[in-house]
Amino acid sequence: MRVKICCISSTAEAHLAIRAGASALGLVSEMPSGPGVIKERHIADIAGAVPPPLGRFLLTSQTNANDIIAQQQRCGVNTLQLCDRVTVDALHTLRRSLPGISLVQVIHVVDDTSVAEAVGIAPEVDALLLDSGNQSLAVKELGGTGRVHDWSLSAQIVERSPVPVFLAGGLNADNVGEAIRAVNPFGVDICTGVRTDGKLNEYKLKRFMAAVRATSEKMS
Ligand SMILES: O=C(O)c1ccccc1N[C@@H]1O[C@H](COP(=O)(O)O)[C@@H](O)[C@H]1O
Numbered sequence: 001m002r003v004k005i006c007c008i009s010s011t012a013e014a015h016l017a018i019r020a021g022a023s024a025l026g027l028v029s030e031m032p033s034g035p036g037v038i039k040e041r042h043i044a045d046i047a048g049a050v051p052p053p054l055g056r057f058l059l060t061s062q063t064n065a066n067d068i069i070a071q072q073q074r075c076g077v078n079t080l081q082l083c084d085r086v087t088v089d090a091l092h093t094l095r096r097s098l099p100g101i102s103l104v105q106v107i108h109v110v111d112d113t114s115v116a117e118a119v120g121i122a123p124e125v126d127a128l129l130l131d132s133g134n135q136s137l138a139v140k141e142l143g144g145t146g147r148v149h150d151w152s153l154s155a156q157i158v159e160r161s162p163v164p165v166f167l168a169g170g171l172n173a174d175n176v177g178e179a180i181r182a183v184n185p186f187g188v189d190i191c192t193g194v195r196t197d198g199k200l201n202e203y204k205l206k207r208f209m210a211a212v213r214a215t216s217e218k219m220s
Pocket residue numbers: 006007026028031033034035036037059083131141142143144145146147168169170171189190191192193
């Protein structure tokens with residue numbers, strides 16, 4: 001089971017997450033809302049300090065392909081986590097312009113329409129990431145909400161997706177086992193649940209990783 005630790009805000013947090021066993025790190029660029037945003041120059045510094053096999057995910061709220069390409073080049077990441085809806089044309093432009101850079105489309109799971117949205121876009125990207133934002137608010141929520149969503153919808157997406165699916169949204173050490181059993185994702189992703197006062201908390205991180213490992217071992 002892959003674990004992505006998100007909202008990394010310093011090189012020290014990146015190393016703490018790697019030591020704990022993270023397979024990917026999330027770096028949050030400008031967003032309409034959310035607790036994890038950092039400046040692009042910090043994202044570039046942290047991405048540059050992380051060894052290549054690790055996933056370095058840039059979380060972006062941009063939807064225009066040229067804006068996203070420019071951001072990827074400024075930040076030096078190997079994965080783009082597209083937190084808002086992006087057109088299929090824009091995805092094709094990203095593919096052509098950024099060979100070797102993985103595209104992860106976030107789906108904010110709201111109702112049955114989210115299942116159709118996920119299944120429709122999946123063939124265009126390398127992975128999906130299921131989260132709990134709300135794109136219809138005046139100030140959009142594109143993640144980092146600390147809220148869970150309906151995991152039965154997520155489970156349907158996992159069953160029907162041709163690409164790997166990460167589960168995010170309100171996970172913590174106490175609910176991640178149930179989430180993994182309910183959804184059977186490729187990986188899990190967490191921000192709020194391993195933080196205290198905005199800082200990565202080693203105790204919560206270790207409990208989370210232990211819960212993921214224990215559940216994965218029982219299921220294998
Ligand atoms: O954390 C943020 O500020 C943020 C803002 C906008 C989009 C995504 C954001 N964070 C990502 O949201 C998921 C789930 O977070 P949580 O565990 O529910 O707090 C995760 O990928 C965060 O990195």
